Amino acid sequence: MATKKTPPKRASKKRTASSALPSDITNELILDFYREMLLIRRFEEKAGQMYGMGLIGGFCHLYIGQEAVVVGIQSALEERDTILTSYRDHGHMLACGMDPDGVMAELTGRSGGYSKGKGGSMHMFSEEKGFYGGHGIVGAQVPIGTGIAFAHKYLEEKAVNVAYLGDGALNQGQVYESFNMASLWELPVVYVIENNSYAMGTSTARSSANSTELYHRGNAYGIPGMQVDGMDVVAVREAAKIAVEHARSGKGPYIMEMMTYRYRGHSMSDPAKYRSKEEVQKVREERDPIERLRALMLKKKIIDEAGMKQIDKDVKAIVSKSAEFAQSSPEPDPSELYTDVYADA
Amino acid sequence: MPIEILMPALSPTMTEGKLSRWMKNEGDSVSSGDILAEIETDKATMEVEAVDEGVLGKILIAGDTDNVAVNTPIALILEDGESDADLNGYSAAAPVTRPAAEQVVESSAPAPVSVSGPAVEFVAPESEWNGSFTKTTVREALRDAMAEEMRRNKKVFLMGEEVAQYQGAYKISQGLLDEFGAKRVIDTPITEHGFAGLGVGAAFYGLNPIVEFMTFNFAMQAIDHIINSAAKTRYMSGGQVSSPIVFRGPNGVASRVGAQHSQCYASWYAHCPGLKVVSPYSAADAKGLLKSAIRDPNPVIFLENELMYGTSFDVPDTDDWTVPIGKAKVVRPGTDVTIVTFSLMVGKALDAAEELAKEGISAEVIDLRTIRPLDTETILTSVRKTNRLVTVEEGWAFAGIGSEISAIVMEQAFDYLDAPVKRVAGVDVPLPYAANLEQLALPQSSHIITSAKEVCYRS
Numbered sequence: 001m002a003t004k005k006t007p008p009k010r011a012s013k014k015r016t017a018s019s020a021l022p023s024d025i026t027n028e029l030i031l032d033f034y035r036e037m038l039l040i041r042r043f044e045e046k047a048g049q050m051y052g053m054g055l056i057g058g059f060c061h062l063y064i065g066q067e068a069v070v071v072g073i074q075s076a077l078e079e080r081d082t083i084l085t086s087y088r089d090h091g092h093m094l095a096c097g098m099d100p101d102g103v104m105a106e107l108t109g110r111s112g113g114y115s116k117g118k119g120g121s122m123h124m125f126s127e128e129k130g131f132y133g134g135h136g137i138v139g140a141q142v143p144i145g146t147g148i149a150f151a152h153k154y155l156e157e158k159a160v161n162v163a164y165l166g167d168g169a170l171n172q173g174q175v176y177e178s179f180n181m182a183s184l185w186e187l188p189v190v191y192v193i194e195n196n197s198y199a200m201g202t203s204t205a206r207s208s209a210n211s212t213e214l215y216h217r218g219n220a221y222g223i224p225g226m227q228v229d230g231m232d233v234v235a236v237r238e239a240a241k242i243a244v245e246h247a248r249s250g251k252g253p254y255i256m257e258m259m260t261y262r263y264r265g266h267s268m269s270d271p272a273k274y275r276s277k278e279e280v281q282k283v284r285e286e287r288d289p290i291e292r293l294r295a296l297m298l299k300k301k302i303i304d305e306a307g308m309k310q311i312d313k314d315v316k317a318i319v320s321k322s323a324e325f326a327q328s329s330p331e332p333d334p335s336e337l338y339t340d341v342y343a344d345a
Numbered sequence: 346m347p348i349e350i351l352m353p354a355l356s357p358t359m360t361e362g363k364l365s366r367w368m369k370n371e372g373d374s375v376s377s378g379d380i381l382a383e384i385e386t387d388k389a390t391m392e393v394e395a396v397d398e399g400v401l402g403k404i405l406i407a408g409d410t411d412n413v414a415v416n417t418p419i420a421l422i423l424e425d426g427e428s429d430a431d432l433n434g435y436s437a438a439a440p441v442t443r444p445a446a447e448q449v450v451e452s453s454a455p456a457p458v459s460v461s462g463p464a465v466e467f468v469a470p471e472s473e474w475n476g477s478f479t480k481t482t483v484r485e486a487l488r489d490a491m492a493e494e495m496r497r498n499k500k501v502f503l504m505g506e507e508v509a510q511y512q513g514a515y516k517i518s519q520g521l522l523d524e525f526g527a528k529r530v531i532d533t534p535i536t537e538h539g540f541a542g543l544g545v546g547a548a549f550y551g552l553n554p555i556v557e558f559m560t561f562n563f564a565m566q567a568i569d570h571i572i573n574s575a576a577k578t579r580y581m582s583g584g585q586v587s588s589p590i591v592f593r594g595p596n597g598v599a600s601r602v603g604a605q606h607s608q609c610y611a612s613w614y615a616h617c618p619g620l621k622v623v624s625p626y627s628a629a630d631a632k633g634l635l636k637s638a639i640r641d642p643n644p645v646i647f648l649e650n651e652l653m654y655g656t657s658f659d660v661p662d663t664d665d666w667t668v669p670i671g672k673a674k675v676v677r678p679g680t681d682v683t684i685v686t687f688s689l690m691v692g693k694a695l696d697a698a699e700e701l702a703k704e705g706i707s708a709e710v711i712d713l714r715t716i717r718p719l720d721t722e723t724i725l726t727s728v729r730k731t732n733r734l735v736t737v738e739e740g741w742a743f744a745g746i747g748s749e750i751s752a753i754v755m756e757q758a759f760d761y762l763d764a765p766v767k768r769v770a771g772v773d774v775p776l777p778y779a780a781n782l783e784q785l786a787l788p789q790s791s792h793i794i795t796s797a798k799e800v801c802y803r804s
């Protein structure tokens with residue numbers, strides 16, 4: 001009898017950093033994590049404030065609370081790798097090195113924005129940094145990311161695509177169409193489910209079968225999965241190294257379920273009445289990824305209070321500068337209305 | 346200088362709201378993320394979080410205040426090193442109006458104009474062919490176009506259901522697997538939404554996918570990726586990310602396959618900026634246009650017709666025959682009435698023109714070949730000469746290609762028209778299965794003849 005493809009490995013259900021840090025986690029790396037996560041948080045707070053002032057319009061989905069996911073994953077990637085995600089995309093862009101000025105200016109719809117003001121919060125791209133959007137249709141980024149992975153393989157580049165998706169997006173049919181093709185053709189793609197417990201106002205328990213183990217969703221396709229504490233940046237990085245290496249070495253896709261949480265409403269105009277204040281407060285107090293890293297840094301004497309204050313100040317300056325740029329950058333020239341529809345044949 | 350906290354707008358439509366209550370008191374220290382106050386918007390009760398760190402120095406607007414305009418300062422935060430003395434001189438300022446609203450009014454964007462068809466300015470002239478021809482079926486012409494382009498460019502690949510081992514559900518991809526291998530001729534699962542999206546991703550990254558839909562009826566599963574992902578991304582990315590992809594397959598009515606398998610999608614796709622839409626009639630055009638489509642850096646919808654696959658036409662003997670996208674063709678010159686159509690209906694229009702000639706009516710038949718960008722110049726030139734127009738399409742009239750052409754001719758050549766434009770189109774019902782009903786539902790040469798006579802005021 002023919003043997004079946006090996007069943008997916010079930011990596012330990014919970015991956016957390018033990019007190020002894022893995023050897024590749026240097027002090028410098030920890031400091032980088034801290035800077036990047038703090039940059040995302042401060043940037044998002046600023047974006048929320050600017051939305052409040054009417055400088056940012058439409059939908060604006062903040063990433064506050066989920067910072068460790070993208071920062072940890074990004075640290076396991078190489079420059080040639082690519083990523084894409086949904087509309088909750090500001091953190092991903094900052095983490096892959098896009099200029100905060102250009103991101104903020106796109107939020108305000110100005111000519112200095114990454115899409116010249118024509119994309120907005122949900123639609124930004126940077127080929128240079130390997131960032132392929134910014135997608136407003138729930139789940140649509142998943143086959144697109146699978147296609148970019150297809151191109152990586154076709155071009156024999158040894159690059160990996162990371163396709164981020166929400167717990168809600170995971171229920172879209174096209175995701176399974178992608179899982180099937182990715183496994184069938186052994187495409188170098190890592191699917192990162194950012195399980196923040198909610199899709200707008202619907203909890204995973206109300207929307208998803210077997211909702212406590214979403215990382216099993218690839219089982220039928222032979223795709224290994226793991227569930228990771230997405231509030232622990234070190235755990236995220238260590239897990240990501242396994243998944244990315246798997247994809248890069250030609251073994252096909254990997255699914256990572258990141259247990260995380262968003263502190264703010266779904267978008268700026270969501271009062272978030274579907275969960276209690278206590279629930280949010282508890283996560284903030286017990287699991288906050290930045291606070292956890294701060295505690296770790298102090299305990300391991302990687303930095304002192306004064307040093308941390310300096311980083312806070314530096315990050316604030318970057319964010320303030322981006323806010324200023326986003327307000328002083330001119331609106332797109334009216335002639336831009338008609339450009340970029342077609343590429344010249 | 347203390348930091349002003351402003352009354353925030355917490356929804357796209359909010360202009361003012363109620364400051365319900367303060368969650369912090371004057372003198373409390375605050376840090377980023379702390380909840381400062383609750384406000385009621387036009388939709389819900391929301392929390393205001395602190396963005397800055399310091400001490401809540403002064404509350405400027407007390408709790409339980411109604412109608413606080415967005416952007417009014419509501420409190421002051423003292424930063425490190427500041428004291429109460431820094432609060433002197435501050436009192437509740439006059440409400441500030443929302444800047445975004447002002448900008449909208451002041452913005453100097455030009456008034457929207459109605460532009461018929463996309464803004465594609467230059468279409469390369471069609472090349473003349475003086476060499477020899479070979480009778481070739483549309484099926485072979487399409488296959489040859491793909492094979493030649495795949496030889497020419499390694500980034501071109503074909504993907505779809507049954508395209509490889511089975512050689513194509515309609516045998517369009519015959520021999521391609523043998524020549525190019527499984528890496529470039531790929532059988533997909535029955536996964537239209539998924540593989541259309543995957544194709545778009547590969548195109549974003551610089552490959553040139555040809556995605557075959559077994560028929561365009563099934564592309565409705567994939568239309569989200571065709572429009573939201575392929576057509577719009579170049580614009581949304583400010584010109585950074587393009588989708589050089591071809592979506593091709595049979596479109597329109599086949600024969601007795603019923604309503605779900607018999608529909609013309611020309612007007613669906615032609616509606617959307619960012620797409621190009623091509624629908625050829627002859628084999629030479631099918632070949633030349635498919636080659637242009639594959640070379641085009643934009644997403645191209647290539648609508649074929651199953652009933653035409655086996656029809657033979659003269660095709661130039663060269664592997665570099667291209668036909669420019671965006672150029673219609675006068676396939677029969679005439680002086681009394683213009684008949685504009687595309688795809689299978691070109692044949693019916695030519696038959697009708699033949700009959701009309703016998704009755705002394707000289708019909709000019711235009712094969713659009715490309716629906717978007719539409720070659721309005723060729724249509725208008727003809728109408729200015731004949732002063733009468735009949736449009737013919739297999740799809741429904743409502744919001745169809747004929748409707749668009751009528752509007753363009755009305756806008757740009759109204760004074761040349763000697764009769765109202767007539768639209769010949771599919772009957773406004775889902776396509777029936779019964780042989781007799783199916784015939785009745787579709788445009789026939791007789792309808793075209795009748796309509797042509799009507800616009801010529803002949804009977």
Ligand SMILES: Cc1ncc(C[n+]2csc(CCOP(=O)(O)OP(=O)(O)O)c2C)c(N)n1
Pocket residue numbers: 088136137138139165166167168169170194196198199200266
């Ligand atoms: C196809 C589609 N359906 C519905 C929506 C509206 N919508 C936007 S976000 C969202 C919830 C998605 O939740 P999840 O995938 O968990 O991502 P999160 O917002 O938590 O990051 C919905 C229903 C949409 N944008 N696209």
Ligand SMILES: [Mg+2]
Pocket residue numbers: 166167168194195196197198199200
């Ligand atoms: Mg979610």
